[in-house]
Amino acid sequence: MGKVQQNRSWNAIKANDSWAIFKIMGEFVNGYEKMSQIGPCVSIFGSARIRPGDKYYDLAEKIAYKIVNHGYGVITGGGPGIMEAGNKGAHLGGGTSVGLNIELPFEQHDNPYIDSDKNLNFDYFFVRKVMFVKYAQGFVVMPGGFGTLDELFEAITLIQTRKIDKFPIILVGTEFWGGLFEWIRETLLERHRNISPQDMDLVKIVDTADEVLDIIDSFYQDTNLSPNF
Template sequence: MSQKHHHKSWNEIKANDSWAIFKIMGEFVGGFEKMSQIGPCVSIFGSARTKPGEKYYDLAQKVAYKIVNHGYGVITGGGPGIMEAGNKGAHLAGGTSVGLNIDLPFEQHDNPYIDSDKNLHFDYFFVRKVMFVKYAQGFVVMPGGFGTLDELFEAITLIQTKKIGKFPIILVGSEFWSGLFEWVRTALLEQHGNISPQDMDLVKIVDTEDEVLEVLDAFYQESNLSPNF
């Protein structure tokens, strides 16, 4: 490839980047307009690969059902697996069921349990992630993969650095999460001092749908806050 051709290609790439700002702005505006109407919700995260009938699929559905009966709506990533279970539980309970879908080549497809007027589509992960955080009264994090961990640690980081207000982050499945947070405690806190002792209090690990509601209730009672009902 000639130097001249290389520079032309680079300039074309940068020009496309400049125009992309309008698409990014459009996704933010559309997301803000729709999400501002939904009322208080809890975001549920977890693997897209979990199948119906598996332990954490069924538990996510029960958690979502219980959350709706407690007066919240449910936000998920809108796809299959744990996301589908969360939307299904909300749908069966007759509550708000929101899906924030991302266009991916293989993994993602809309699940059928999202309210028709609350099914949003995004091209940009970072825009979608803003919607999860900005419009959630709490995070319920089921077992998942890299995407789930990404959402979890971004939320912890934003709260830790006070870029957003504190809200409950509830990890469901002690058999799945305990090893990770034991490593956080020993490696990050005790061995290297990379976090503060109080940072360990930003998350709660539970095993049942009842415990999820107990943590939500306790958080808003102790902090003298109320969800934005």
């Protein structure tokens, strides 16, 4: 784990951890209270570094616009890049636009397309991720970095281990995701048997907004589940 932070005694660290419990509780309570009022939504993930004019920014905006026109709201991480594109598409489509922002020393700041009463701020990644999963009827995962991969694989793991009900996980961009899932198939599944064949069915890889909507609509029609409208 490396050295304990300098100028902080172990007792001080333990004391701070004890008080942090109350802040964690407060973030959960505030999140549950606000998110329980939003209605059915789809979470859109992706890089904060992708700028307007990039094909994936434009595609995320288009996907979000179509999602709200199908009766869903959109949840994003509330920051710039793909998150901004998702909130922008939802805003332009006249639908619910939710931002779950995280306080970071770089990259992250609120984007202007979040509904004013649906902008939540978090200090703790794990509290924020609970909100993404608990209140989403599907995940749309655009190209991103470590944070995007973290959110993606947590959702896959929770569904694989049956800790949450199954919902659509849709990866957008074959050129971006194809190599990763080829490695997962060849190495994790076929060579080492670290996952089961059916685990590969937990995600779909697509390239268009229409494919995203078809998968979400088909999932709820085929399973006879209500997306909590």
